[in-house]
Amino acid sequence: MTTRIPRNARRVYYATEIVARDGRRVAGREQRSTTFREARDFLDRLGVPGGVAVWNGGSRNGNHDALATRHADGSWTQLNRFTGNWEALD
Template sequence: MATRIPRNAKRVFYATESTTRTKPDGEVIRVAGREQRSTTFREARKFLDDLGVPGGVTVWTERSQQTNSYADRRADGTWVSLNRLTGVWEPLPETIKEVQK
């Protein structure tokens, strides 16, 4: 699925699948697999959920011209995000309805 990113997008979310590979010497390394760019976190989250794989979502912002970690999908299907104030990874709600409660 190709997502069209407008040229004047203020934020771009990058969803990247995490996979592991074994080097010839037996060392296991983490490498990036499939990825998708999208304009909303919801699209990026859906991409990884549909694949059913662990991965991460980073966000690029026009103002800072930097890419930062936004959220991670664990192998068990749970989502966590980094609280920038405390530096602790916190679980994300499963659905938008849980946020509205």
């Protein structure tokens, strides 16, 4: 599925599949999305472990920040920015 990202988008979500090769974790398929839900659905449809990060174009540094992780069993965890802990995502 291809998502058209507007040129002036201030926030882009990256869903990335995590693949293990030769004992190392490397990135597999990736999709850019305009919403977190769309990025999460991409990994759920694939049925693979992975992560969702957000790129904030409006921020000064423009870095990717981790938001959530999909585990091999299909469960999701999200990063709580206040505590720095990973918590279960409903």
